[in-house]
Amino acid sequence: MSSEYNAFITDATIEGDGEGVLSGATVAVKDNISTKDVRTTCGSAMLESYEPPYDATVVRRVLDAGATIVGKANMDEFGMGGTTETSAFDPTENPRAPGHVAGGSSGGSAAAVAAGAADLALGSDTGGSIRNPAAFCGVVGLKPTYGLVSRYGLIAYANSLEQIGPIGPTVESTARLLDVIAGPDEHDGTTRTADLEGSYVDTIDGDVSGTTVGVLRNLTEGSDERVQTRFEAAIDDLRAQGASIVEIELESIEHALAAYYVIAMSEASSNLARFDGVRYGVSGGYDGDWNEAFASTRNEGFGEEVKRRILLGTYALSAGYHDKYYKKAQDARAWVKSDFTEAFTQADVLASPTMPVLAPKIGENLDDPLALYQIDANTVPVNLANVPAISVPIGEADGRPVGLQLIAPAFGEGRLFRTASALE
Template identity: 70%
Template structure:
């Protein structure tokens, strides 16, 4: 009997052009990317009936390139989660083991590719939300440099951190999708010309001879031994192909998770203030005053979203801004400086993508802190606005393990090349 992995919130076919680099390919689109005429829910009751009047730039680019969208993929509500269990439309199951989570928040996108329900997928990555599910589902996921891919049409969670990224079964396919969606966009002032003329798919040649890869000691400490062994074996494969590995230390990473969640929750509390029942989305039916109606409207948010809004509002409130938000921004600057220093002597940085194997369904729901700490290896990349890729490194106890490769700003070609060497060896 076939397992229903609950991959899609909405199954809808949106035909692409007849020709182009993605012609004949199917693609799943995370449900926080606007699709004209097709509902976009963000995995929330708040937007259960919302139908955007326009396409996100990334959506337009994939259909112009010939891809056919086959559905809007399930996700943690408003991107807030690491397991795709906070979705108002039920959890997605991991195709590698249906009793385990697929990772999050782009779990539906990664599961769609892993289960063969789409050739490719688009996700968004605020603190690891493309790389985490890619690692847990045994597929490839790329978090681009901030500014390489337009965020126009992406429902905002934390603007200064998030990027739209590709998910695919192979490094070359993920790189091909990145070629399609990358490049400046007049609708998004944060996009840059840098990298627009690159050929990421051509970089998937596996040639790492002479490449120097830094192994971050801090990101192996405390990781599951099975994960460490699998990732170390993949790094050994890179050495066998001519890469040199050196240990690097990034002491600032001790504070990355704390800094990330203060910044992300603060931005979320501001971004989600727009859901007030006046303009769009769920609206409370209270006949009382405006405050009562507003409170009733925001009951449509799930528990995890409410938690992050409250914590973010607290961190930004008078008397606490300097104690929390300002210190988190200082830590962010330190993290970026540590990466910059490391890239003076290495071409890429390697670590486990996730320090743990996929959780069992329900395992982390009652322990949010455990879920937050699982993001320890992915959040630093977003704080530093760098590119990273998760590539399958093998399996442990039959479950997928991902190797993360981080590059300097707009160094996507380097990490694609290194990831393709890992893929070839595997």
């Protein structure tokens, strides 16, 4: 491990082998994104010694664009957490607010950029895991539209929700990294081509005149008062620059968090079944008794939060409960998608605080899983709807950064960059 803030799990210098728009740039890579022959742990003791035999598509594209990878970034174990405190390799401290969490699950990625240990970073976002740490660390983080960026080489947590995305110190640098990693990939059948003329960097002109911004009131009013104050000031700034502001409420939002956790945990229980000490993961011993070996492997290799989510997901999928929980969650997901579609008939982009709270102190909420789940309330609806969202810094409160979240229709990343640049 390295860096003053424990941003990296593995130091690894991988030189780019191409000349491109990222020549000379350094990039941190979240440790659930495969790097050939370089340790990739997912922040878990289960994969402490795992070295993938291939590069993820995004890694290959970054290297081909001339960047140098400088390390594998710390993360919540298997992406399950919002503070990087569930990492088997200790938490990452917030460079902008020492003593406080960096957010998660891509906390190491955001902290590396905030601390200047890397120019850019790759993270993954299943329910806010890029936007959360970007907000807490005062950097820019984008969760792209599902299918815009290849997930080939991303170690799966919840396939239908997660997406790899860029983190940077500015809107422009984040757009430049997206230009490199976006696009179809023959290894990922879910990828698609965005209908975009030019590049994402070209969309950054700071002009929001004629843009209608929908303020999501039911994602704002429950936020910490200090966060609300900064958010309202940022909205006033957009209004002063010529944007029209309307208020929008999404009725489905109150069900989104519960639906997200049922779906995410159910997919996790399936995806993590492969870590059995035979196919993947540390061996649990007990020669000759497979049941004991399997149980020992998962007990020793997984942390408490991962075990909790596997158990809850398995329960939701079990006979007699599938329709009661999982099917209802999928119905709620469809409702959330429908609500967003309707909202985008009223506004070009939607806005809310990224995080409803300021970054907690390290250890403050670690023993309260429900409190940790609830900080995802503003971010998980985006993943359920498979639309893009960006977190952009809008100042500080009590010495801790505050982020504003902008949401656009599918493949509307250009709108996000344009509006975010006006705030910047």
